[in-house]
């Protein structure tokens with residue numbers, strides 16, 4: 001994993017690597033929290049959703065039109081709530097085990113995990129404000 005993310009605070013380019021356990025990625029120049037979006041697979045799903053920082057998993061597939069509406073909303077949430085949330089993208093076509101384990105039957109489904117446990121579940125393409133209203137109580 002080596003995506004380059006531009007720091008929203010100072011504009012410095014940052015190479016995102018896995019941060020220390022319990023920490024969100026931060027800008028190497030100014031220390032500001034960076035938007036945190038990663039792609040998970042069946043193999044690393046449990047590891048990706050563990051930890052004290054809330055993790056919102058986007059169960060999606062390339063053929064799903066509503067999923068394409070949710071994706072940019074999640075990007076803005078990752079930026080606005082940097083340091084307080086991690087977004088994990090899971091392609092259900094390529095990773096049926098994680099989707100099956102959480103009984104995902106229609107997509108998009110968003111599940112919020114805290115310390116590895118699901119605490120909120122949102123089915124369908126919700127508008128940004130509705131999504132934030134459901135997430136906000138769980139964010140530190």
Ligand SMILES: [Zn+2]
Pocket residue numbers: 007008009010011012027028029030031032
């Ligand atoms: Zn910075």
